[in-house]
Amino acid sequence: MGQRIIRIIKGDITEQEVDAIVNAANNSLLGGGGVDGAIHKAAGPKLLDECRTLNGCATGEAKITHGYNLPAKWVIHTVGPVWHGGNNEEDRMLAKCYSNCLKLAAEEGIKTIAFPAISTGVYHFPIPRAAEIAINEVIDFLQETPVFDRILFVCFNDETFSNFNRLLNEDKK
Numbered sequence: 777m778g779q780r781i782i783r784i785i786k787g788d789i790t791e792q793e794v795d796a797i798v799n800a801a802n803n804s805l806l807g808g809g810g811v812d813g814a815i816h817k818a819a820g821p822k823l824l825d826e827c828r829t830l831n832g833c834a835t836g837e838a839k840i841t842h843g844y845n846l847p848a849k850w851v852i853h854t855v856g857p858v859w860h861g862g863n864n865e866e867d868r869m870l871a872k873c874y875s876n877c878l879k880l881a882a883e884e885g886i887k888t889i890a891f892p893a894i895s896t897g898v899y900h901f902p903i904p905r906a907a908e909i910a911i912n913e914v915i916d917f918l919q920e921t922p923v924f925d926r927i928l929f930v931c932f933n934d935e936t937f938s939n940f941n942r943l944l945n946e947d948k949k
């Protein structure tokens with residue numbers, strides 16, 4: 777079912793022409809490094825101005841802003857868990873990031889959305905485990921709420937790409 781809708785690509789999320797891109801942010805929502813830094817740089821300073829009005833974001837939750845200078849109309853900011861060994865609700869929090877982003881996107885009528893590999897950079901979540909959670913959560917959501925035309929996983933490096941790609945193709949979903 778999801779195969780036509782879910783796509784794994786290698787690239788830069790800031791360049792994606794989708795309705796919304798997801799930002800792997802921190803609790804302050806006031807910018808940082810990694811994909812967060814790239815998104816703020818590409819969107820321009822108005823993104824930070826809008827983020828300042830949001831009062832931060834709890835881990836696993838999601839908030840939406842405009843995309844400003846990005847090709848994407850919207851940015852959905854979520855905060856992934858920091859990896860602390862795997863026994864601190866990391867899996868559940870990461871799954872919540874994906875489902876809460878999709879829930880918010882569905883409420884806004886968003887049809888196409890791109891995700892980065894949340895938590896797998898600075899937050900050190902192991903990539904194979906994060907990929908499995910991400911793909912399963914998106915497939916589960918799509919089965920309940922089939923409102924999206926395209927869901928992209930935008931992988932920034934080969935390791936991320938091969939993990940996501942292997943899972944999606946193995947499962948024949």
Ligand code: AR6
Nearest residue numbers: 788789800802808809810811812814895896897898899932
């Ligand atoms: N497009 C797509 N993916 C990217 C891009 C990009 N332009 N740049 C990096 N990635 P990270 P986290 C990948 O560290 O682990 C920030 O400082 C990257 O290779 O960006 O959730 C925040 O403010 C990796 O696969 O996010 C937080 O403090 C993935 O995006 C903290 O980092 C996530 O890596 C969040 O850490």
